[in-house]
Amino acid sequence: MSPTKHFAAIIVEGGGAVELEEIDVPKPGKNEVLVKVVAAALNPTDWKSARPAERAGNVSGCDFAGVVEELGPGAGVYRQIGDRVTTCVYGARSANGAYAQYVVAKADFCIGIPDSWSFEEAAQLPIAVYTTAQCLYQSLRFNILPEPAAPEPLPILVYGSSSSVGNFVIQFAKHGRFEVHATCSPKNFDLVRGFGADKVYDYKDPEAPQKIREATGGKLKYAVDTISEHGSDKFISGALSDEGGKIACILPYSGTPRANIEPILSLAYDLVVDGFPAQRPDTGVSYIADGPKYAKLVTDLLAQGKLKPAPVLVMPKGLASVNDGFKYMIDGKVSGQKVIFRIADTPGLQ
Ligand SMILES: NC(=O)c1ccc[n+]([C@@H]2O[C@H](COP(=O)([O-])OP(=O)(O)OC[C@H]3O[C@@H](n4cnc5c(N)ncnc54)[C@H](OP(=O)(O)O)[C@@H]3O)[C@@H](O)[C@H]2O)c1
Structure with a gap:
């Protein structure tokens, strides 16, 4: 009782x-x-x-x-x-x-x-993994695990990779066979490499966007911005391909420095609160049905020992x-x- x-x-x-x-x-x-x-x-x-x-x-x-x-x-x-x-x-x-x-x-x-x-x-786990799922599967529209994210391995930038959301974006992205480029402070480089990041950069290094461009051959088209403030939009825009790209952001952007870059807001609350999208002017779609789907996905990944x-x-x-x-x-x-x-x-x- x-x-x-x-x-x-x-x-x-x-x-x-x-x-x-x-x-x-x-x-x-x-x-x-x-x-x-x-x-x-x-x-x-x-x-x-x-x-x-x-x-x-x-x-x-x-x-x-x-x-x-x-x-x-x-x-x-x-x-x-x-x-x-x-x-x-x-x-x-x-x-x-x-x-x-x-x-x-x-x-x-x-x-x-x-x-x-x-x-x-x-x-x-909850808010971090649910935000991760919203970023990768709802905003960027990649295939849901255990499928590979896309037919060909793709580079993706995880900005703020030592954050709660960032470390799970890295892990989900690696299981989806992305090539993960990640930013954080140097003291956290080993931590995010342990989550699976392929290449890690210091976001305070003014040369870092150019280094990411070079490492991805100018082909980077996707990013998850787990910070979404303090100039992260400018940093990411500097790393993305000249052809443009998409950024899953977790706080609203007021715009981007380049017209061919599309920021898409991802919210964990969309999965938690019935009717929450009604508060969002950008979409009338309810995501609430995705919550149980992601809960099962994370339960399975944990049972298989695939998350740290x-x-x-x-x-x-x-x-x-x-x-x-x-x-x-x-x-x-x-x-x-x-x-x-x-x-x-x-x-x-x-
Ligand atoms: N949309 C959603 O549903 C959703 C969900 C969760 C969180 N959020 C929002 O996302 C943000 C992060 O949340 P979180 O829980 O993931 O954060 P967190 O774990 O508390 O973030 C801490 C990390 O942020 C990094 N960081 C701090 N300032 C930074 C800066 N100026 N530039 C780059 N990185 C910086 C630090 O990296 P280093 O120590 O390596 O420098 C630190 O490891 C918050 O604003 C939160 O409100 C939104």
Whole structure:
């Protein structure tokens, strides 16, 4: 029997902070599961979405990993009690968020965690892998794994390859038989080579776009921009072929330095939130049906041992460290790692 009350990180009005409060445990609805959270991960969207005043009172956090504790009506088709799962919810928008002891999620949107992955490692997956899938399969329209991405091996640039999204774009792209050119800081070169990058460049090197052009013979036509700010559009435009190309970006571009380059916005939320595309002027299409397809793909890749986790930084006080985690990320300290909150580390929680 699940408890009726639990502790959750509630957004405080103003200042983008959270505080722990005891609230009702959410009830799983049709095709939903109640998950007892073991570990939750920090994404930039979490601190960003804690700032608007209208989010006050909602539970923060999107990515989590834990154990299925209760099944809503119909959910047994997809999941069983005791399953180790990871997925994401639309954090900061309701009383259901990942920074909590319990969270309700769509059963068919849960990724199964193999025994070889800890909960702390698995919590880094959902937003990162779902964004990866949206970039490669929805925006750039490549064949979905296990098919090769295209009939011929193609070069692709992964800008910001040591980011959470970047390391999974590299891994998916390598399984799709791309030739991966990646950018990050030199201290992370070995890390991204370990994820499979073929060639790595320092994004602070002004010669790097030209070096990528030369290494790809002027034929680079595809890029995933996992940063999408601070001049990444200019860098990528300098590396792409004179014939033009496409960039899957993860924040909106205001344009590109060249007319024959098409930026296409990719959003993980499109897979999470029913009706979310209605907020997007560029498309009226719903991507929501792709969520379960990608959940199964990632479950299979994990079971086959085809994905590697990034190093995790477990914050010392579980949910009581969420505000420190926000600050650590806002200060730009996250580099080639995922910040994790382990619920059992929260002082005073049973
Ligand atoms: N559209 C979506 O659905 C979606 C999903 C996830 C994230 N996002 C957005 O994508 C961005 C990245 O998110 P994330 O979780 O992947 O980030 P993250 O893991 O926190 O990113 C950290 C990495 O960013 C790199 N970096 C920092 N500043 C940079 C700069 N000026 N130029 C190039 N690289 C830089 C660092 O690389 P080095 O340390 O190697 O320098 C670091 O490893 C955020 O703005 C987030 O809101 C969007």
